[in-house]
Amino acid sequence: MLGYVGDGMLRLEAVSRFPNGPVAGPDGLHWDFTALYRHVVDGLREAIAREPELTSVGIDSWAVDYGLVVGGEVSGEPFHYRDDRTVRGVEQVHAVVPFDELYRRNGLQFLPFNTLYQYVTECGLADADVALLVPDLVAFLLTGAQVAERTNASTTGLLDVRTGEWDLELAERLGIPASVLPRLIDPGASLGTLRGAARERVGAPLEVIAVGSHDTASAVVAVPLSSPNAAFISCGTWGLVGVELQEPVLTDAARAANFTNEGGVDGRVRFLHNVTGLWLLSESVRAWEAEDGTAIDLPELLEAAASVSGDIPTFDANDPRLSAPGDMPARITAVLEETGAGTPTSRAAFARTIVESIAQAFASAVATAGRLTDREIDVIHVVGGGALNRLLCQATAHRAGLPVLAGPVEATAIGNVLVQARTHGWFGPDASLETLREGVAAAFPPIRYEPR
Numbered sequence: 001m002l003g004y005v006g007d008g009m010l011r012l013e014a015v016s017r018f019p020n021g022p023v024a025g026p027d028g029l030h031w032d033f034t035a036l037y038r039h040v041v042d043g044l045r046e047a048i049a050r051e052p053e054l055t056s057v058g059i060d061s062w063a064v065d066y067g068l069v070v071g072g073e074v075s076g077e078p079f080h081y082r083d084d085r086t087v088r089g090v091e092q093v094h095a096v097v098p099f100d101e102l103y104r105r106n107g108l109q110f111l112p113f114n115t116l117y118q119y120v121t122e123c124g125l126a127d128a129d130v131a132l133l134v135p136d137l138v139a140f141l142l143t144g145a146q147v148a149e150r151t152n153a154s155t156t157g158l159l160d161v162r163t164g165e166w167d168l169e170l171a172e173r174l175g176i177p178a179s180v181l182p183r184l185i186d187p188g189a190s191l192g193t194l195r196g197a198a199r200e201r202v203g204a205p206l207e208v209i210a211v212g213s214h215d216t217a218s219a220v221v222a223v224p225l226s227s228p229n230a231a232f233i234s235c236g237t238w239g240l241v242g243v244e245l246q247e248p249v250l251t252d253a254a255r256a257a258n259f260t261n262e263g264g265v266d267g268r269v270r271f272l273h274n275v276t277g278l279w280l281l282s283e284s285v286r287a288w289e290a291e292d293g294t295a296i297d298l299p300e301l302l303e304a305a306a307s308v309s310g311d312i313p314t315f316d317a318n319d320p321r322l323s324a325p326g327d328m329p330a331r332i333t334a335v336l337e338e339t340g341a342g343t344p345t346s347r348a349a350f351a352r353t354i355v356e357s358i359a360q361a362f363a364s365a366v367a368t369a370g371r372l373t374d375r376e377i378d379v380i381h382v383v384g385g386g387a388l389n390r391l392l393c394q395a396t397a398h399r400a401g402l403p404v405l406a407g408p409v410e411a412t413a414i415g416n417v418l419v420q421a422r423t424h425g426w427f428g429p430d431a432s433l434e435t436l437r438e439g440v441a442a443a444f445p446p447i448r449y450e451p452r
């Protein structure tokens with residue numbers, strides 16, 4: 001994405017898009033990082049051709065996954081967090097450090113794929129120079145820097161939630177060598193300029209600036225929060241539902257509700273819960289497309305789903321059986337049959353059931369966020385791809401009994417670009433997130449959905 005930031009101006013332009021998903025290999029699910037990186041470099045080349053005055057680049061991606069650097073080179077393709085090796089990892093970690101102690105130390109909700117569960121099953125860790133999370137791995141290839149950006153590092157489970165530093169004692173107890181944990185840096189730090197082959201291919205010595213490299217951290221920067229009691233939902237593959245805080249909440253109730261304290265830009269806390277989001281819909285569409293051998297028009301399907309009437313059965317969107325790739329319609333049907341809620345008879349009705357189930361999980365997580373932080377939540381901001389899904393926004397407003405303000409859709413890219421722009425001093429020295437958000441609200445006025 002190209003971002004244009006100036007006096008009262010904030011604009012994005014998509015330069016390059018490419019598919020990305022799990023790739024099944026003989027030893028489990030991986031990412032095709034080699035292809036991703038090639039696309040990134042080609043995209044940068046295209047970006048600078050379109051905009052020769054390009055000032056800098058910021059990198060963000062999904063959380064928790066990493067690659068190993070061995071002998072100065074990236075070793076193999078990173079594992080995908082949906083790979084089931086984490087089942088072993090969870091058992092191994094909890095045998096040494098029980099979950100309630102982990103929560104006190106790292107403040108993270110239980111997700112079986114948090115990096116620490118992956119590290120303990122990783123054979124190559126002892127021989128690695130360093131382990132780098134996906135955005136840091138891209139930055140390493142581009143610039144040679146070996147660092148861990150803090151917002152994303154907070155999703156590893158190895159960061160002390162109170163100090164924001166690596167919890168070396170925890171790493172040692174789990175047999176994770178301190179040498180694989182790189183120097184921590186904050187959003188805004190310069191990582192240097194493009195080197196070697198990347199510089200040659202892109203054709204310029206672009207500067208790489210650290211941003212909230214966890215995509216959700218960048219998205220939250222660009223939530224145009226309209227009330228101190230607003231909740232946010234960053235909705236794409238996942239729906240990340242929560243509130244922004246200045247201090248972590250580490251109570252027994254927060255732990256029991258599986259709420260996480262992830263690190264935000266400027267030391268804020270993203271107090272949230274992961275809801276399985278549009279993954280349920282995209283995996284279902286993928287299965288139907290495979291069945292038909294033709295592409296499905298999603299807006300058309302959602303329109304048909306909106307006109308389904310009568311009783312709409314719902315299921316628990318967070319059912320762990322729905323997290324791995326596979327035949328999602330069959331799995332959802334099995335879950336629905338178990339509860340006796342009835343099963344939809346057409347694809348439109350099926351899509352409606354999925355959307356309503358996600359909305360129900362959103363509404364319930366918003367209510368829990370309010371209860372755990374002692375706030376009367378009065379509005380829900382939906383950002384990310386989910387903000388385009390009118391049915392989902394309306395259903396969320398309805399089920400939560402609260403207005404939903406939808407947009408911006410490209411919140412992650414906007415938050416990324418704004419943090420770079422602030423580093424260049426374009427908002428004056430030390431502009432706060434609130435100042436950045438005013439600009440977002442002005443450039444991308446949200447669409448309002450009232451509860452019905």
Ligand code: LRH
Binds near residue numbers: 062081214216240274
């Ligand atoms: C969303 C996201 C989310 C994580 C998950 C692994 O893309 O980064 O915040 O929990 O992916």
